Amino acid sequence: MVDDSADLNESTEEEAVPGWQPALWTLPRTAAVDNLAEALRGHGLTEGGVRAMSRAAVRPDDMRRRLADPAELRVQGGTLLIAETRLWSATVLPHPANPREYGNRQYALAVSGTRRSTMIEPSSNSYGTAELEMRVETPSGIAQRLEDAKSRLIKDNPLAQDIAVEGVLQPLTVVPLTVVHVNGHPDCALLIAADGSSRISAVHELLDYEPSRIAYEWGADDRKLRSEISRWARLVRKQGWQGLTENERRKVRALSVPARVVVGFRSNPQTGQAFHTAVRNFIGLTHIRPPRPYGPAVENEAKADAVLDSLAEPGRSGATHITEVEKHWFAGTISREEVEAAGLSGELDVRAGEIVRSLLGGGVRTARRVNEGIRSLTAKQRPKREERVDVAVELILRPARTGPSNDAKFVRPRRAVLQRAYRLPEIEDLPAAVRLEGAEKGGRTLEELRDAALTEASQGLGYSGRLGPAQTELAVKAAYYMAMAEPMALQREVFGGGEDEDDRGAATVLRAMLSRRRGILQAYEVVRAGRTGERLREVGESGKPLATAEGRPRDLTDALVRHTYNGGPVPLENARTGVKAASVSWACVRETVERLRRDVDGMAGVPVEEGGPSFVSQEGWNPSQVREVRETLDRVSRRVAAWADRFEERAEAVAAETAAAEA
Structure with a gap:
């Protein structure tokens, strides 16, 4: 092994950990955003879905090219059409009805007089597009639900420390969702992570983002969204990567996420399955019935x-460790x-x-x-x-x-x-x-x-x-x-x-x-x-x-x-005497018993023929020889059992003497 003592000068393992240095992403021009929006309209999406997707793309031109030939992701009941791209983290939210929280949900049937604390599942929208729809009483209801989802996901599946080093590695599967407010408040178009709510929640934790703010403040005002993104782009340009603090680097790594954006859906003609059911099936395949872990x-x-x-x-000094x-x-x-x-x-x-x-x-x-x-x-x-x-x-x-x-x-x-x-x-x-x-x-x-x-x-x-x-x-x-x-x-x-x-x-x-x-x-x-x-x-x-x-x-x-x-x-x-000497002998007894058990297992494993059943299980063994062994084992068992009885008798006698002395 080659010494690499000159490789690092740090004295503790708690110091800064090297991580990913992302490319310098700049705020896209509004013309590029508008061009992407026009391409999305060609896929039949609603205006709310078009706006949510176009403003979320880090590179609208790249996403527009991918729309020309979207990838296919088959799920039970149909096929999702997706465009792989990067999205700004300030535009993606966790699933407000995340299945990970099923065990903690409240249901209207058990709640008297109000439904504010309950949540229903999203459904397919009425236009037949690849979009979800969810009806809520007021904006505060969905805002609180999004905050609760983030808090629980961060607690149950903490990923922030890992994402702080390498960013989000695997793409999130993102679906447009329109929130319809029963009280008449304007509809709210969101992008939610059908798969990846834990990751996006960890990203928001790193960036100090509040989901309710993403949904109702930045979601309603493009100027505020672009201002939030551009301040980080300006900081990186001004300071350079080396000039950033470690905390700033962690935030920049989380500024955008890779995503598979669902832009279309083809239902299986035999089943006629709705879009929201296909999305639920996809979530189940990912989390409820995932591939068996490697172990x-x-x-x-x-x-x-x-x-x-x-x-x-080679390390930093040019030398290898082995x-x-x-x-x-x-x-x-x-x-x-x-x-x-x-x-x-x-x-x-x-x-x-x-x-x-x-x-x-x-x-x-x-x-x-x-x-x-x-x-x-x-x-x-x-x-x-x-x-x-x-x-x-x-x-x-x-x-x-x-x-x-x-x-x-x-x-x-x-x-x-x-x-x-x-x-x-x-x-x-x-x-x-x-x-x-x-x-x-x-x-x-x-x-x-x-x-x-x-x-x-x-x-x-x-x-x-x-x-x-x-x-x-x-x-x-x-x-x-x-x-x-x-x-x-x-x-x-x-x-x-x-x-x-x-x-x-x-x-x-x-x-x-x-x-x-x-x-x-x-x-x-x-x-x-x-x-x-x-x-x-x-x-x-x-x-x-x-x-x-x-x-x-x-x-x-x-x-x-x-x-x-x-x-x-x-x-x-x-x-040579007393408990210490007896303990050594007892260790020998245990060793012998364990050897006997292994020998019996070994004999039971002898086959009648190569690959055949156990010989003794099929043919048995000479009764007189078995009887001789069992009699010996019985005598040993009774003798050892007598030691246990004597131990208990002594313990009871000592307890009685102690009680009498205390009385």
Whole structure:
């Protein structure tokens, strides 16, 4: 990895985030607006719809050309004819009857004596054009409704921070709506977002626009609308982009929005569906029955490739954060032979360590580069550290998801554990320009990394609340094999367990483990065994494997790790009597029971023939052999149950003694 320390001088991640620099949009000439209006009349639109659309276009000439051959958007019941263009944000409003608010609506049937707080659905207008119509009592009713819609949308679907960086990326689907006032007030022609009310509400929040003002003040006075737009155009021309404050840049990015303006509608002859029904169907297709989301894992995969592209591109200093070969190594798109030929390590924990260091280490400079990649797909203004961790973990898991291990039951728990383990805060301090152990020839050995970690532990690092660099690197590598092992030697924290359950997160367990001499030796043994394909075994204070009561090596399990490295200074393995010694034995019992469960599942999965049903489900098994196993299990079950009964008896006796003493 190439150091890019000269790339950025910022010291905190909270400083200005680079974003989109829009073109300088100027106020269109009135002649261009009039020409567009004439073209819109040719599509049979009402004068209200014509005026709303023509004054909204950022480039009326561009929209007029698109009207000559509008695009078609098929929906259930017909086809919408659309013209893609940019509209001024001061001319588009959220849908006043947005379906997102169905759960909070009030209905006239339940309201006595007034309908002011209720809202009806828009209908097709009486002229048969591609326009909606809504009847309201007074202007204040629709004005309040628009304000309420904006407030709720901003709360339920906050997008302002993301739009402040990149503007609105995906076009809004905009439909003309005429508001007819029952009290005789003049009709009001609006443009509403049939799809995109959350986005336009976020834009209005950035620009400090009130929807009621857009509808009734700027909507009725072209001069006021043009004055609002021209003041921003003048500011950009006068100050230049670099001369604008960050807050001014955010507003300029939101000054206009991409839009698909509905200018016509062809109903399906077989259904004869009305325009307002087609619009409602379109909204339902977008929000109620949208395409199935990719899911977090797939989303993180896509972000990972974008992040690697960002890291491999030259920064401000001209240097890249990772080389092109490292990019393909992290992406898993080169073979093991190519990895070796490039002088990189073939060990999966070394690759995991390099990914973690390159995406999560190096402080704010690395975070900034990784965030740029995430923003390229999501437009999210400030991706959180957890999101960067999830991206790194998805890259680490790519080899595990190729081949026999590509099973959700195998991958899902390991993904969760690594995501928690690599949130260890000390990872941010891993130096961006220093190679980790094993990354290239001439670097320090695993034994040297172990000894450096022991030195850090002897200096009190870890117990002081922060691991040293060597301890952290060893924790990262050991965590990889502990998570990938079977049984897993590091698992997720327990949620909702009893008081005796260890609910520490994986990162906390790792810190406790790497703070002690025995834990460092255990981590070293985990990495050594993991690289040779051996089972992970528990080691004692000397670093030698421990044995069970039967004399066999003791598998390293999450229960044993959590029990041994409970955050306290007393080595639990030194206990030979009492609850500590019994707890170690109980961890072995749980391990054996879990192994039995896995073995039973494995036997149940043996097929009669390749691709056939389960052998034992179809053929059964020898009754005498099954009886022998069940009798043994019954005896063990009764014995263990007696321990639980005794525990409850002691607890009741203690409670009775306490009550008597208090009396």
